[in-house]
Amino acid sequence: MIAEIDNISLIDWSRAQFALTAFYHWLFVPLTLGLGIVQAVMETIYYKTGDEFWKKTAQFWMKLFGINFAIGVATGLILEFEFGTNWSNYSWFVGDIFGAPLAIEGVVAFFMEATFIAVMFFGWNKVSKGFHLTSTWLTIAGATISAFWILVANGWMQYPTGMVFNPDTVRNEMGSFWAVAFSPVALNKFLHTVLSGWIIGAMFVAGISSWYLLRKREVKFALASIKVAVAFGLIACFLSIWTGDGSASQVAKQQPMKLAAMEGLYEGGEGVNLVGAGILNPSKKEYNDNEEAFLFKIDVPIPKFLSYLAFGKFNAYVPGIKNIIEGGYTKPDGSIALSAEEKIARGKLAINALANYKTAKADSVLLEHKADSIKNALVLAAETENYTETSEGDTITAIALTGDELFAEKKAAVHAKIADSRQQLKENFAYFGYGYIKEPKELIPPLGLTFYAFRVMVILGGFLLLLFAFATYFSYKNKFETKRWLQWTCLISIFLAIFAGQAGWVVAEVGRQPWAIQDILPTSAAISKLSASSVQLTFFIFLVLFTVLLIAELKILTSAIKKGPQINENKN
Amino acid sequence: MDATYTFLQHYWWLLVSLLGALLVFLMFVQGGQSLLFTIGKNRIQQKMLLNSTGRKWEFTFTTLVTFGGAFFASFPLFYSTSFGGAYWVWILILLCFVLQAVSYEYQAKHGNLLGKKTYQIFLIINGILAPVLLGAAVGTFFNGANFIVEKQNLTNLANPVISSWTTPWHGLEAAFVIWNVLLGLAVFFLSRVLALLYFVNNIDDDEIQKKSRKRLIIETVLFLVCFLTFFVHLLVQDGFAVDPQTNMILPPKPYKYLHNFIQMPAVLAVLLIGVVGVLFGIGKTILSATWKKGIWFAGTGTVLTVLALLLCAGWNNTAYYPSLTDFQSSLTISNSCSSLFTLKTMAYVSILIPLVLAYIVYAWRALDRHKITGKEMEENEHTY
CATH class of the missing domain: 1.20.1630 (Formate dehydrogenase/DMSO reductase fold)
Incomplete structure (x- = not known):
C-alpha cells in the first residue's frame, strides 16, 4: 500500500x-x-x-x-x-x-x-x-x-x-x-x-x-x-x-476521449453542438452519476457544429465520455466500440500473453539445453559401457534418437505455447496499455x-x-x-x-x-x-x-x- | 547473427563515439570558462576571453544534445538505464549546462537580475563541473555501474519498470571510484589545455598570448598525470567480455582493454596518432613563442584519442556499460541497440553528417578569420 x-x-x-x-x-x-x-x-x-x-x-x-x-x-x-x-x-x-x-x-x-x-x-x-x-x-x-x-x-x-x-x-x-x-x-x-x-x-x-x-x-x-x-x-x-x-x-x-473532455461531453449522440462557453458543474463527480455536466453553457450558434468539425457531417455520431467507457456504439470505420472493461481485459490478456511468451521462450532454451546434455550423457554411456565393435554406430544413433524422443513431446508443448502466446499478444496488442489501467474512470x-x-x-x-x-x-x-x-x-x-x-x-x-x-x-x-x-x-x-x-x-x-x-x- | 545488423551496431557505436570525442574536444569552451579569472586580469581581457571560446558554446551544447539524441536512437537501453538510474549525475550535468546556456548572453546585459559576477561564476561552475562529471560518467563505461535490467518486469503490473539502479545514490557513487574521478580530472585539465591553445590561436593580444603559453605547462602536467594514471590502470584492469554466439556476458577478464587494443591494431593506431597529435600541439606551442596552430593538432589529437578509447569500450565483444550488480545486465552494443530497421534508417540519415561538418567548418573559418581584439570589444557591436 x-x-x-x-x-x-x-x-x-x-x-x-x-x-x-x-x-x-x-x-x-x-x-x-x-x-x-x-x-x-x-x-x-x-x-x-x-x-x-x-x-x-x-x-x-x-x-x-x-x-x-x-x-x-x-x-x-x-x-x-x-x-x-x-x-x-x-x-x-x-x-x-x-x-x-x-x-x-x-x-x-x-x-x-x-x-x-x-x-x-x-x-x-x-x-x-x-x-x-x-x-x-x-x-x-x-x-x-x-x-x-x-x-x-x-x-x-x-x-x-x-x-x-x-x-x-x-x-x-x-x-x-x-x-x-x-x-x-x-x-x-x-x-x-x-x-x-x-x-x-x-x-x-x-x-x-x-x-x-x-x-x-x-x-x-x-x-x-x-x-x-x-x-x-x-x-x-x-x-x-x-x-x-x-x-x-x-x-x-x-x-475520442480527448475530444469528449475538450467539450465536457458525457452523453454523445448524432448531430452534437459545439460548446461556445460554459461552466462545468463541480458536483459532478462520476461519469455515470445523474448530475448535469454544466452549470451554465452556451452553444455555438451553428447547430450540430461539433459533429461537423469532427467528422465532416452534421449528423455524425460523436461519443461522449460515458459512451466511450460503456462502448457499444458504431465507430466511423463501422466496427463496434469496445467498452473500457473489455479493453482493460484485452490489455491484461496481452500483457499476460507477453509474460507467457517470455516464460515459454526461457523454458524452450532450458529444454534444449537439458535435452542436449542428457543426449550427450546417453551417448557417452553407450560409448563406454555398451561398446561393441559391430553395432557401435547403430546403438549410439538409436540412443541419441531416444534422447530426442524423450523431449519431443515437451518441446512440442513449449513451441505450441510460444506460438499461442505470440498470437494472443498480436491479437490484443492494440489494447496493451489498458492492461495497466485499474478502473475505467482512470481513462478520463x-x-x-x-x-x-x-x-x-x-x-x-x-x-x-x-x-x-x-x-x-x-x-x-x-x-x-x-x-x-x-x-x-x-x-x-x-x-x-x-x-x-x-x-x-x-x-x-x-x-x-x-x-x-x-x-x-x-x-x-x-x-x-x-x-x-x-x-x-x-x-x-x-x-x-x-x-x-x-x-x-x-x-x-x-x-x-x-x-x-x-x-x-x-x-x- | 545477421552480418548487416552486426555491422550497423559497430557503425553506430563509431558515430556515437565520434560525437563523444567531438564533445570532449569542444569542451575547450568549458576550459576557457574555468580560466576566466586565471588568465583575464582586467575587464577587457576577460571580455576577450569570453568572446573567444564563448562564441563557440553553442557547438559544445549542440554536440551534447546530438550525442544524447544519437545515443537514444541507436542504443536506447543505455539511454533508459543510465539516465533513469544515474539520475543525480545526469541532473547535475544538465543543471550546469542550463547555467551555461544563459550566462554568456546575460552576463554583460543591463538588468540581468543577478549581476555580472554571478553569471561569470555560473560559467566557472559549468567550466569545472561539466568536464569533471562527463569524464567521470564516461569512466563508468570501463569501471561499471550499479544497475539491473529485467525486461520481463514489463509484465509485472505492480512494478513494470525494466531498468533499476541498485544504490540509493543514483549515480553519485561513481564519484567514489578513483578511476572515474581521474578520468573526470583528466578531461577537466585537457579542456583547459585546449582552451589555452585556442586563446593563443584566436586572441590578438600580447599579454594573453604570453600568459596562456606560460599557463599551458602546469595544465599539461596535471592533465598528463591524471590521464596516464587512468590509462595505465585501464590497460591492466579487468573488463567484461560478451560471447558473440550466445550474447551471454562472460566473467571479468584480466587485461581485457589491453587485449582490445592489441586485437584492434587500427584502433591502437588511432590512439597513438591522437596522443602524438595532442603532445605535438602542446609541445610546439610551449617551445615556440609565435606558433599558433597548436589547437588544431591537439584538437584533432583529442578527437582521435577519445574516439579510440570509446571504441575500445564497445567494440571487440566488450560490454560498454558493465553492471556491477548483475553481470548479465551489462550493456553491449548488441543487446542495447535499436532494431535493424532503425539502425539502417538512421545510417541513411548519417550520410548528412559530412555536409553538416562542412558547413560548420566553413562558418567557423569565416568568423575566425578576424581575430578577437581589444578594439572589437570596445566597439558597439554584439559581444558577450
Whole structure:
C-alpha cells in the first residue's frame, strides 16, 4: 500500500516536472520561431534596398531574439534528457521509434541553428551581406526543422503508427519511417504549433512597437516593424484556423476521449453542438452519476457544429465520455466500440500473453539445453559401457534418437505455447496499455483543465485574428499611429497570445491523459524507478532555477526595450 | 547473427563515439570558462576571453544534445538505464549546462537580475563541473555501474519498470571510484589545455598570448598525470567480455582493454596518432613563442584519442556499460541497440553528417578569420 502511494506520487511528480519544463520551454520557443521570421524578412528588405534603417531595425529584434534564445536552448536540453531520466521505461519501450526523430533533430536542425546563429550575431562586419542574410534564414530554418522533428515525436505519441511490437526485445520497433515522419497527426501538429509560434512572434513585435508609439518614441521604427508583423500575424492566424480544424478532426478519430473532455461531453449522440462557453458543474463527480455536466453553457450558434468539425457531417455520431467507457456504439470505420472493461481485459490478456511468451521462450532454451546434455550423457554411456565393435554406430544413433524422443513431446508443448502466446499478444496488442489501467474512470483526463484550456485557446485565437485584421487595416492605411486603443490592445495581447499557446499545449497533453503513448503505454508504466522525493526535489530545483532565469530574462528584455533601437530618425 | 545488423551496431557505436570525442574536444569552451579569472586580469581581457571560446558554446551544447539524441536512437537501453538510474549525475550535468546556456548572453546585459559576477561564476561552475562529471560518467563505461535490467518486469503490473539502479545514490557513487574521478580530472585539465591553445590561436593580444603559453605547462602536467594514471590502470584492469554466439556476458577478464587494443591494431593506431597529435600541439606551442596552430593538432589529437578509447569500450565483444550488480545486465552494443530497421534508417540519415561538418567548418573559418581584439570589444557591436 505504501509502495503504491509512493508510486502514484512518483508518477505525479514526474509529470509535474515534465510539464514544468515544457511550460517554460514553450514560453521561449514560439518567440524564437515567430520573431525569427520577422527579423529575417526585415533583413531581406535591408539586403534588397540597402537602407541602413532596415539593418538597424532587424538588428534590434535580433538582440531581443538572442536574449530569448538562450533560455529556450537551456530548457530544451532538459526536456530531451528528461525522457531518459524520468521516463526510462518509455525510453526503452518506444525508443526504437522515438529516438530517431530526436537524433535527426540534432544532426539536421540543431547544428544548422547553432552554426548560423553565431554568424547572425557576430558576423555583421565579418562576412558578406548575402552570407549574413543566408545565415539569418538558415538559423530560423534550423529552428523550424527542429520543431518539425520534435513534433513528429509528439505526434507519434498521440497517434502511434508505423511500428510493430517485438516480444523478444520487449519493445516497439519501427516498421515504416515514412509512416512515422509523415503521419497526418504529426504534420498537422507541426503546422499548427509553428503557426502559433508565428502568431506569438508577430504579436510580440506589434506589441513592443505599440509601446514605443504610446511613448511617442522610435515612431518610424515602430510603424515599419508593425507593418511587417501584423500582415505576417494575420496570415498565420488564418492558417492556424485551418490547421486547428484539421487537428480537431484528427483528435475525433484517434483520441475520442480527448475530444469528449475538450467539450465536457458525457452523453454523445448524432448531430452534437459545439460548446461556445460554459461552466462545468463541480458536483459532478462520476461519469455515470445523474448530475448535469454544466452549470451554465452556451452553444455555438451553428447547430450540430461539433459533429461537423469532427467528422465532416452534421449528423455524425460523436461519443461522449460515458459512451466511450460503456462502448457499444458504431465507430466511423463501422466496427463496434469496445467498452473500457473489455479493453482493460484485452490489455491484461496481452500483457499476460507477453509474460507467457517470455516464460515459454526461457523454458524452450532450458529444454534444449537439458535435452542436449542428457543426449550427450546417453551417448557417452553407450560409448563406454555398451561398446561393441559391430553395432557401435547403430546403438549410439538409436540412443541419441531416444534422447530426442524423450523431449519431443515437451518441446512440442513449449513451441505450441510460444506460438499461442505470440498470437494472443498480436491479437490484443492494440489494447496493451489498458492492461495497466485499474478502473475505467482512470481513462478520463482531467476534465476542467482540458475543457477550459480549449475554450481559452479558441476564444483567444479568434480574438487575435480580429486584432490582426484591424491592425493590418489601420497599419496599411497609415492610421495605426493615431489609434491608441489599438496600441494598448496590441501591447496587452502579447500576454494573451502566449497564454493561448500554453492553453493549446494543455489541451494536447492533459487531454491525452492517462496515456504516454495513446492506448499502448500509460504514464504509470512509463516512469523511471526513482523515489518520489528525488523527483520532488529536482522539480523544485528546476522551478526555482527556471523562475529566476525567467525573471532575469524579462528584466534584460525590458531594459533592452527601454533603451530601444536608438535609430536616429533625422538621418532616415 | 545477421552480418548487416552486426555491422550497423559497430557503425553506430563509431558515430556515437565520434560525437563523444567531438564533445570532449569542444569542451575547450568549458576550459576557457574555468580560466576566466586565471588568465583575464582586467575587464577587457576577460571580455576577450569570453568572446573567444564563448562564441563557440553553442557547438559544445549542440554536440551534447546530438550525442544524447544519437545515443537514444541507436542504443536506447543505455539511454533508459543510465539516465533513469544515474539520475543525480545526469541532473547535475544538465543543471550546469542550463547555467551555461544563459550566462554568456546575460552576463554583460543591463538588468540581468543577478549581476555580472554571478553569471561569470555560473560559467566557472559549468567550466569545472561539466568536464569533471562527463569524464567521470564516461569512466563508468570501463569501471561499471550499479544497475539491473529485467525486461520481463514489463509484465509485472505492480512494478513494470525494466531498468533499476541498485544504490540509493543514483549515480553519485561513481564519484567514489578513483578511476572515474581521474578520468573526470583528466578531461577537466585537457579542456583547459585546449582552451589555452585556442586563446593563443584566436586572441590578438600580447599579454594573453604570453600568459596562456606560460599557463599551458602546469595544465599539461596535471592533465598528463591524471590521464596516464587512468590509462595505465585501464590497460591492466579487468573488463567484461560478451560471447558473440550466445550474447551471454562472460566473467571479468584480466587485461581485457589491453587485449582490445592489441586485437584492434587500427584502433591502437588511432590512439597513438591522437596522443602524438595532442603532445605535438602542446609541445610546439610551449617551445615556440609565435606558433599558433597548436589547437588544431591537439584538437584533432583529442578527437582521435577519445574516439579510440570509446571504441575500445564497445567494440571487440566488450560490454560498454558493465553492471556491477548483475553481470548479465551489462550493456553491449548488441543487446542495447535499436532494431535493424532503425539502425539502417538512421545510417541513411548519417550520410548528412559530412555536409553538416562542412558547413560548420566553413562558418567557423569565416568568423575566425578576424581575430578577437581589444578594439572589437570596445566597439558597439554584439559581444558577450
